[in-house]
Amino acid sequence: MIPLSIWDKFKKIKDDGWKSLLKQSTDFQSTYYFNEKTNERFGFHFYATLVDEQIIQESALPALLTKKFESLDDLHKIVPIADIHILKNPKDIEQKLLNGYVLVTLDSDKNRFGFIAAQKEIVRSLSQPEIEFSVIGPKEAFVEAIGQNLNLIRKRLPIKELISQEYTVGKLSKTKVAVLHIEGITNKDNVDTVKQRIRNIEIDTISDSSNIVELLSDNSNSLFPQLLDTERPDRVAAILAEGKIAIIVDGSPHVLIAPTTLIEFFSAFEDYFLNWIVATFFRLVRFFAVVFSVLVTPVYVAAMTYQYELIPPDLLGILVTSRRTIPLPPILEALFLELTIELLREAGARLPTKVGQTIGIVGGIVIGTASVEAGLTSNVLLIFVALGALGSFTTPVYKMGNTIRVLRFPFLLFAQFWGVLGIVFCFCILIAHLLRLTSLGRPFLAPIYPLRLADMKDTLIRTPLQKMSKRPQVLRTQKPKRFNKKKAETPKDIDE
Amino acid sequence: MRKWICIICCLFILSGCVEKRIIDELNIAVATGFDPDTSDEHLLKTTFLMQIFNKEMSVENKTVTTSGDLRRETLYKANRQSPSPIVVGGLRLTLYNIAIAERGLTPYVDAYQRDASIGKRIYFATTDSSTEEILKGEYGPQGNGTFISDLIDHNIEYGDLPKTNLTLFMRDFYQEGKDVFLPHIKKINEQEIELDGISLFKDHASYKILPSDKLFYFKLLVDRYSKGDFAIDLPDGEKLAIKSIHSSHKYKLDTNNPTNITIKIKVQGNIKEYSGNNLNDDKIKEITKFIDKKIKNECTALIQSFQEDNVDPIGIGKEYSTKIRNFDYEEWKKGYPDLNIKVDTKVVILDIGTSI
Known part of the structure; x- marks a missing residue:
């Protein structure tokens, strides 16, 4: 038992400490009232900007003023709010106040502090997904508030096995980060890895889940994102059921998914809402678009500068005529057009939407046609570059789209220096890098390498849902089987 | 680094x-x-x-x-x-x-x-x-x-x-x-x-x-037709055009006496045009027989002329080398003019009047 005098002294220092600092903020309010029944003086301390004043005025204050309030334990009885804490340690005061609690002090009970939850939730209403928009399927997207996002996921997976564990990251921002997984399905090592990495994060502020991606990535120097981010609750729910882990970051409408693979970045969630044949076709189109987008200008440069033998004889005439008046060598011509497209994209992204539309027109019509007419670029290349740009926008995940856009520039340089050989060389480097890349220690190129034929059902193609009865092998889940394949494949009619 | x-x-x-x-x-x-x-x-x-x-x-x-x-x-x-x-x-x-x-x-x-x-x-x-x-x-x-x-x-x-x-x-x-x-x-x-x-x-x-009028028979011997057409004069003075010809040939070596080799040619086609009046089944049979014989004669004549000149554009030597163990090309070349090469033809008229 600590002698009372020392305790009082300690408390006094602490007391003044927290109060003097808090009082510097103008939105910190501290008021005292007298209870009508006992005439006891009690204090209300809170950040006016963090608490919902309606709760104070309608629930907390009237009860405390009119009902019998003798000790802090009475708070539980008289205040109609569930989230009430009575703590002894003055160290908790700062954290609780900043989390939107109201501190209640009672003159006759100075050793303890009462906290009443009165958080003001500034939430925006749910909106449609903007980046991963789908014509059919749910139209909900995540918002910034972590509670609301959790709610969206829990609604879709109403099982007790869905575990959510919260961490606080950032010395200053104190961002809440929740790690979600399904107990009994998700591989425990993966969950532990995520938790450990989040605990080990040493940083002051977290602005968005993208920061977490960077801090959690196995190789942060890679051009490729190693955690999938999505704004669709339905996708997160489906992927959790697959045995992966979701990471929700407070203040970010993008939920992270780990571990992920390269293939996953090219699958739009809408694929699962369409007929599997149609979806497979769309996926193949998307993969073709990506390969085309990365390679078309480099191949053009290589063929024009070194390997003219590659050009089909019927195309030769068109290419030669289109290039005849161009003063620039193919590489400069290609770089000029690629940079034009990049400038347009960047300008469009930085400008408000309404001005952005004009940029599209200026870029598309004026620069495109004018540069061809002026004889600066060939019209054939203009078509290739425009198609390539279009191809890079087909990737469903925005971050991967950016990667694709950057990826073509090294290819272009290699094509200029070494022709087709250079493209092959660059491709080898790319493949080597992708092979080494891991997401939470799981191979990034799976199931292509290491080859897992059973996992191929949901990669370049999407097989019917009944056929995908097993979770990806590469995840090493605790329950590899999702459902009984035989039962799923033989639907029974009522008259059988 | x-x-x-x-x-x-x-x-x-x-x-x-x-x-x-x-x-x-x-x-x-x-x-x-x-x-x-x-x-x-x-x-x-x-x-x-x-x-x-x-x-x-x-x-x-x-x-x-x-x-x-x-x-x-x-x-x-x-x-x-x-x-x-x-x-x-x-x-x-x-x-x-x-x-x-x-x-x-x-x-x-x-x-x-x-x-x-x-x-x-x-x-x-x-x-x-x-x-x-x-x-x-x-x-x-x-x-x-x-x-x-x-x-x-x-x-x-x-x-x-x-x-x-x-x-x-x-x-x-x-x-x-x-x-x-x-x-x-x-x-x-x-x-x-x-x-x-x-x-x-x-x-x-x-x-x-x-010459180009022998090309049809030459192609039958060395290559196969997948599309093609040809016209032929019938013995009764009528003319006939055949379209969309398919042809293939096979070599058959007599295992007992390797100097005998048979080239089996199969020709399929549709009669597209005929200058005569009536084209009934009997007539078609007659025509088939005639074409059969014509191809056989022409091809045999071609092969004989090649043998006389001691050239082998058809690749019979190649055929032998794939069929016979320890094949000695030099020796075979000497015996080539005396080889007994037979042509066996099979002509099939698939249809008349229509073309695919």
Whole structure:
């Protein structure tokens, strides 16, 4: 038992400490009232900007003023709010106040502090997904508030096995980060890895889940994102059921998914809402678009500068005529057009939407046609570059789209220096890098390498849902089987 | 890290070692022709045919002719007449004057084989007239090189020309058991040329032209038809046109007596046009029998003439070498004229009046 005098002294220092600092903020309010029944003086301390004043005025204050309030334990009885804490340690005061609690002090009970939850939730209403928009399927997207996002996921997976564990990251921002997984399905090592990495994060502020991606990535120097981010609750729910882990970051409408693979970045969630044949076709189109987008200008440069033998004889005439008046060598011509497209994209992204539309027109019509007419670029290349740009926008995940856009520039340089050989060389480097890349220690190129034929059902193609009865092998889940394949494949009619 | 810096430095420094050939700074030859030099100073006279693409997408023919003793020498000389370096990577066709072909094509084939920039599906052809004159003509808006190579191309696919290109030519050229042949082109006038048969080679040198009316039977023996047509005169004076012919041939070696070999030819087709009145089943049977016999006779005659000349463009020697263990080609070659080669034909008329 600590002698009372020392305790009082300690408390006094602490007391003044927290109060003097808090009082510097103008939105910190501290008021005292007298209870009508006992005439006891009690204090209300809170950040006016963090608490919902309606709760104070309608629930907390009237009860405390009119009902019998003798000790802090009475708070539980008289205040109609569930989230009430009575703590002894003055160290908790700062954290609780900043989390939107109201501190209640009672003159006759100075050793303890009462906290009443009165958080003001500034939430925006749910909106449609903007980046991963789908014509059919749910139209909900995540918002910034972590509670609301959790709610969206829990609604879709109403099982007790869905575990959510919260961490606080950032010395200053104190961002809440929740790690979600399904107990009994998700591989425990993966969950532990995520938790450990989040605990080990040493940083002051977290602005968005993208920061977490960077801090959690196995190789942060890679051009490729190693955690999938999505704004669709339905996708997160489906992927959790697959045995992966979701990471929700407070203040970010993008939920992270780990571990992920390269293939996953090219699958739009809408694929699962369409007929599997149609979806497979769309996926193949998307993969073709990506390969085309990365390679078309480099191949053009290589063929024009070194390997003219590659050009089909019927195309030769068109290419030669289109290039005849161009003063620039193919590489400069290609770089000029690629940079034009990049400038347009960047300008469009930085400008408000309404001005952005004009940029599209200026870029598309004026620069495109004018540069061809002026004889600066060939019209054939203009078509290739425009198609390539279009191809890079087909990737469903925005971050991967950016990667694709950057990826073509090294290819272009290699094509200029070494022709087709250079493209092959660059491709080898790319493949080597992708092979080494891991997401939470799981191979990034799976199931292509290491080859897992059973996992191929949901990669370049999407097989019917009944056929995908097993979770990806590469995840090493605790329950590899999702459902009984035989039962799923033989639907029974009522008259059988 | 140092390793990486080293590699990247090499990439940039060594890039100067790669020869740049920017497409619009080249003079791409689409066809070449080899003639004997008329002035007798040199061995060769080479004609390079270049395409000049106009703004309106039409093609202008431009030829450069030079003389020399070596193939490369003529190319170097031709560059003196060209605004930009002449390159041969776009070649689609090479014509040989028959006099050159009679000297033997060995040096030319070797050069084509070694040049990696030349496509291996280009065509070789021989001609009676000077190749310079052929390449200087004006045959069509697509340009002479394209015109002549397309002419050969479609006659292989739909016509009576057996499949030929540089790869197949080289294969037969170097392998034992088959003599090569090349399409033969004739110039009619400044605007027209035609396919005028096949020049047969003996020991890598041209020796005889097979006229175009024998081509149908020749193709039946060496290649197979997938599409094609031919007309025939019937003994009763009527005429008949047959379309969409499918044909295949098989060799059957008599295992007891290897000097006997049978070539089984199967021909299928539809009667498209008939000058007579009524075409009933009996008549069709009669016609089938007649065609059967006709093909058999013509093919046998062809083979006999090859045996007399001791050439083997059909590749019977190759067939033997695949069927007989420890095959001695030299010995077989001596016995070749005395081989008993039989032709067995089977003609099937699938349909009349319609065409697929």
